[in-house]
Amino acid sequence: MTLITRIAHDVQLMLRRPPRQQYAAICYRKRKKQQDIEVLLVTSRDTGRWVIPKGWPMQGKKSHAVAEREAWEEAGVKGKAEREPFGTFRYPKGMDSGLKITCQVQVHLLEVKDMSKDFPEKASRRLEWVNCEEAAARVQEPELKVLFHKLQQIAKNDGLGSGKPLNS
Template structure:
């Protein structure tokens, strides 16, 4: 399905630029040259009908992202998400086995090569939050309402996933 040109003109310039870069990588994805990563949207309750999600900074650019990483040996994707949440933010919790969704972005490797990445995202309910964790000196973290977090991330599909979190994890009050 083609995007409506009028709708694209209404999008912020940054979003159009990002989508343009992603579109140019679609050939790589179709040839199977993309990479796969696993991520966690960590959340915690913030009152009766409110929730907060966790963002961390990337080590390279300092942009706001969610904890994510590469496949690990015999670990299932949701287990990788749990490990990344611990290593990058000190969050211990239980991730859902079923993916919450997916997003794509362009990963710049250490050698400068740009390759598309498809990220499988799992919801992770934060249990314990440790002050000492493997990457504590390399990253900053921030707990925010999902809509505020969505404003800070770059990837349009990740923005959409963050916007869905509250509807998914907050149970409506009983009438």
């Protein structure tokens, strides 16, 4: 295949394939002294950009369970992800072949109950707790920015004292 033929073929594949599905967690914790929340951002392994824990579907696991598992593997976070999705976003994922594919990411909220100092991807990621406004400024995906703004509004309006999940 010539280079031009291969590029044309790759473009055709990108345009006709439906987005690949991934699942993610917005990991949050309530700040003790203030009526506010913080969210956890992690760096991606390949580019070092700020993202949330996410991954591919896993055989026999529901989407919220995949989000919990990814939060553990990528950030050492333990907690229960809400069963109902909080929202979705899309992004172009670079594959090892150099091809970029569109991924649609279903996002679940996960209230962090515990964090481990040792977790599978500790050596390849940085973690940082930030407020929702800062998280929205750091991530690149426009639809993910919107989810952080939405979460900030819900947390502010809910007062976080109700004991109910933020997503309800």
